[in-house]
Amino acid sequence: MHEARLCLSLLDLAERHLERAGGERILAVRVEVGALSGVVPEALASAFPICAEATRARGAELRIERSAGRDLVLRDLEVC
Amino acid sequence: MCGTCGCGEPGGPASPIRAHAHEPSPAPGHEARRVEVETSLLAANEANARALRERLAGLGIEAVGLLGAPGCGKTSLLERTLEILAATDPDAPARVAVVEGDCATDHDARRIATRGARVAQIETGALCHLDAHLVGHALEKLDLDGVERVFVENVGNLVCPAPFSCGESRRALLVSTPEGDDKPEKYPAMVAAADCLVVTKTDLLPHLDFDVERCVERARRVRPGLPALAVSARSGAGMDEWLAWLAAGGRR
Numbered sequence: 001m002h003e004a005r006l007c008l009s010l011l012d013l014a015e016r017h018l019e020r021a022g023g024e025r026i027l028a029v030r031v032e033v034g035a036l037s038g039v040v041p042e043a044l045a046s047a048f049p050i051c052a053e054a055t056r057a058r059g060a061e062l063r064i065e066r067s068a069g070r071d072l073v074l075r076d077l078e079v080c
Numbered sequence: 081m082c083g084t085c086g087c088g089e090p091g092g093p094a095s096p097i098r099a100h101a102h103e104p105s106p107a108p109g110h111e112a113r114r115v116e117v118e119t120s121l122l123a124a125n126e127a128n129a130r131a132l133r134e135r136l137a138g139l140g141i142e143a144v145g146l147l148g149a150p151g152c153g154k155t156s157l158l159e160r161t162l163e164i165l166a167a168t169d170p171d172a173p174a175r176v177a178v179v180e181g182d183c184a185t186d187h188d189a190r191r192i193a194t195r196g197a198r199v200a201q202i203e204t205g206a207l208c209h210l211d212a213h214l215v216g217h218a219l220e221k222l223d224l225d226g227v228e229r230v231f232v233e234n235v236g237n238l239v240c241p242a243p244f245s246c247g248e249s250r251r252a253l254l255v256s257t258p259e260g261d262d263k264p265e266k267y268p269a270m271v272a273a274a275d276c277l278v279v280t281k282t283d284l285l286p287h288l289d290f291d292v293e294r295c296v297e298r299a300r301r302v303r304p305g306l307p308a309l310a311v312s313a314r315s316g317a318g319m320d321e322w323l324a325w326l327a328a329g330g331r332r
Contacts, residue, residue, distance in 0.1 A: 038243040080110040
């Protein structure tokens with residue numbers, strides 16, 4: 001249930017990096033989700049397009065990479 | 081057509097993990113490029129938790145988290161703890177502050193307040209766990225002068241509170257006997273986040289098939305060497321061990 005909140009943190013972080021990189025739009029977001037991170041990838045994927053709607057990641061693709069352990073990491077962005 | 085939302089993009093139910101792109105191509109004159117981030121999404125809360133822990137340590141306060149399912153006896157354990165402290169020193173409960181987390185109502189805060197502790201209730205609404213930011217603001221409402229210990233009673237939940245530190249130095253995971261002794265195996269992330277397992281409601285053991293040793297062994301499969309104790313807030317059994325664990329202090 002907290003995936004929407006994490007999604008907002010994810011987008012906030014992504015937009016800050018977009019700004020730093022001087023980009024205009026986020027095309028894709030790559031996230032590593034650990035099996036013990038407490039995050040359900042399917043729930044994150046459902047929340048993402050809704051949370052992204054009012055951001056510069058509107059319509060962006062969410063690429064989720066599953067791993068073991070507790071990590072929940074924003075790996076990189078594709079921007080333009 | 082995409083079966084997820086009906087847009088024109090390929091994809092659909094077979095690829096539920098990829099939230100498909102509706103505007104996938106860069107605008108003319110703009111090349112797509114990669115930006116490295118490599119940042120934990122929990123980093124913001126971890127930084128808040130560290131700052132809160134240090135602020136409390138500077139005031140000579142240790143915060144202990146209470147985690148567990150709804151109805152596992154978190155508030156009852158606190159009530160009994162305050163009662164025992166008051167029996168030896170009537171002023172002791174006033175040196176305790178409690179942050180209560182629930183989706184709705186201040187029922188728990190009222191129960192704690194009658195025992196003489198300072199208490200702040202967080203009503204989280206739909207939010208399923210507390211975090212360091214919420215707890216920090218709740219503590220701002222309390223006068224912490226003279227306080228030696230803070231208890232953070234998280235929202236009753238065996239999933240979501242695990243990855244979100246609330247500035248505690250230690251966290252106790254409560255499992256009540258009616259829940260069954262296999263709870264630690266069913267919710268391993270919670271056990272991994274705990275510093276002590278507290279089996280509660282042991283006064284009910286004669287009526288249940290709960291095996292305390294089996295429960296502890298199952299928790300230690302997830303977290304070897306995890307300290308464990310068994311209490312009944314109702315009868316007072318095991319409360320000495322709980323108070324000794326609290327008094328031992330220390331950090332993870």
